[in-house]
Amino acid sequence: MKWHSLAAGLALALLSVSAQAQSEQTxxxxxxxxxxxxxxxxxxxxxxxxxxxxxxxxxxxxxxxxxxxxxxxxxxxxxxxxxxxxxxxxxxxxxxxxxxxxxxxxxxxxxxxxxxxxxxxxxxxxxxxxxxxxxxxxxxxxxxxDTWTMANVPTRTMVKDGGDTWFYISTDYAFGHDMEAQSTAALEKAGGKKLGSVAYPLGNLDFSSFLVQAQTSGAKVVALAAPNGDFVNAVKQAADFGMTQGDQKVVGLAVYISDIVSIGTNVANGAIVTNNWYWNxxxxxxxxxxxxxxxxxxxxxxxxxxxxxxxxxxxxxxxxxxxxxxxxxxxxxxxxxxxxxxxxxxxxxxxxxxGRRMTPVYVWRVKEAPADNPNDVYELVQEVPVDQAYRPLNEGKCPLVTGN
CATH class of the missing domain: 3.40.50.2300 (Response regulator)
Structure with a gap:
């Protein structure tokens, strides 16, 4: 009996070692x-x-x-x-x-x-x-x-800083409509007012007529719900219209550092952006x-x-x-x-x-990058506390959340 138990135990141990070795190799x-x-x-x-x-x-x-x-x-x-x-x-x-x-x-x-x-x-x-x-x-x-943070955080920040009238230039598909709707809701909740908006086709190259409408509206803030290349083109043309250095503020609702580097801080200087991480x-x-x-x-x-x-x-x-x-x-x-x-x-x-991963969110203003470091493009406007940076848990309608 003892030899049988010992043999069984040894066999089990060998199987365990073999399984562990296989696991480590996979x-x-x-x-x-x-x-x-x-x-x-x-x-x-x-x-x-x-x-x-x-x-x-x-x-x-x-x-x-x-x-x-x-x-x-x-x-x-x-x-x-x-x-x-x-x-x-x-x-x-x-x-x-x-x-x-x-x-x-x-x-x-x-x-x-x-x-x-x-x-x-x-x-x-x-x-x-x-x-x-x-x-x-x-x-x-x-x-x-996400789109809630991208829309709500910069909107609240700009209204608090006096930018209480907005005009939206939004890409004409789900992303643009969602961003504009969420930003508008945050704007009105903060006491601001939407003066107008225009939808443009994704991949559009000429933003001149849309920018003229934004200027004519008299809005203090021109919000671009535009992804990547569209945002780059829109900001470059806004600079040609003198908008990035004038009384109107240009806000990108979905902007990344690669976009700013592509545009150049001499053009994007003063633009407001939001993200949850910055290399510097x-x-x-x-x-x-x-x-x-x-x-x-x-x-x-x-x-x-x-x-x-x-x-x-x-x-x-x-x-x-x-x-x-x-x-x-x-x-x-x-x-x-x-x-x-x-x-x-x-x-x-x-x-x-x-499933929402929570870290601080930051609002930045694009600054003139130093000659020796063209990637140093942001100055901090505000660090948003985590409990204010994301959609409230009970508003998302996630079925995993107790009570939803």
Whole structure:
């Protein structure tokens, strides 16, 4: 009996060691689904892939464990292409988590798919507030600031500073309509007034007639609900009209540092922007930006690319807390929500029950960049407290929230 028990125990131990060795050899695979050559490529794209790789390398240096592989794919701003890549990753390539996905329509579709597959979606690129609203899932965490924050934070800030009349130039699809509607609601709640608006087709090159309408309205603030390249073109033409240096203030509701660098601070000087991360904020962000620039053609990271780093770091920490078990996406996200976490470039953060990751949000004014540092483009206007920076939990209609 004793020999039988000893043999059984030895066999069990050998099986355990074998399983552990196999687990350690099987890498955790994370897919970065992004726009590699289109309108979102500069704000996310290849830079998010590089940031994800840096996070995996940095995390494993201080937390040895299962190796990590970062896969990448181009969704080409087509939902069928993006979902096809994700399905192949999950079904045949062992991907346990997908991050990034700039393009809210694709991000929402990927979020639904990952829920059904019980894997993890970390939204560091898409900005739709539906990701933590009616379309929230127990498998999704939203890292990038969303349309609610992009609309509400700068609107409240500008009204408080005297900018109480607004004119909107908004792209004529869901993103633009959503941003304008949410900003208008915040404007009226703060005691301001909307004097007019105009919708323009996505990819429009000539904004002159829209800018003339904005000038003629007499509004103190001209708000651009315009993505990336459209924003760049609109601001350049607004400068030609003398608007960026006049009495009217130009506010971008969805702006990233790559946009400002592309425009040039001599043109964008004075514009107000909002984000949740800036490379020159503190010693930790500067260190990351310098390392990123060495690996990525001298460019500094955008807030979306920084979010990709944080997402990979926090995901790996949660998997490690679950003893390396990475197959149950819902359990991993629950672990991520269970307690405050910390990463090297954002610092401390929490994740609400609706999947909203909470860090401070900042309002910046574009300044003239010094000659020796063309990437130093912002001066701080306001740090927004976390409890004011995001949509109230009870307003999002997320079915995961008690009482909704």
């Amino acid at each position: 890498p955790i695979r994370i897919g970065v689904l992004s726009d590699m050559s289109g309108g979102f490529a500069d704000v996310s794209g290849p830079g998010s892939v590089e940031a994800a790789k840096m996070a995996a390398e940095d995390y494993r240096k201080s937390h040895p464990g299962r190796p990590v592989e970062i896969l990448s794919g181009d969704h080409q701003n087509k939902a069928d292409v993006g979902l096809g890549l994700v399905r192949r990753w999950v079904d045949t390539e062992g991907v346990e988590a997908v991050i990034d996905v700039p393009n809210s329509a694709i991000a929402l579709a990927v979020s639904d798919f990952m829920k059904n597959a019980n894997k993890v979606f970390l939204g560091t690129g898409g900005v739709s507030s539906q990701l933590t609203g009616e379309r929230c899932t127990p498998n999704t965490v939203h890292y990038s600031i 904020l503190n010693d930790q962000t500067r260190d990351f930006a310098n390392r990123f620039a060495e690996r990525f053609k001298g460019k500094v990271p955008t807030s979306l690319q920084a979010g990709a780093y944080a997402a990979v770091w926090q995901y790996l920490a949660a998997v490690d807390e679950l003893d390396g078990k990475s197959s149950d996406g819902k359990a991993i996200v629950a672990k991520m929500k269970a307690s405050p976490s910390e990463d090297p470039i954002f610092g401390k953060s929490t994740i609400r029950e609706d």
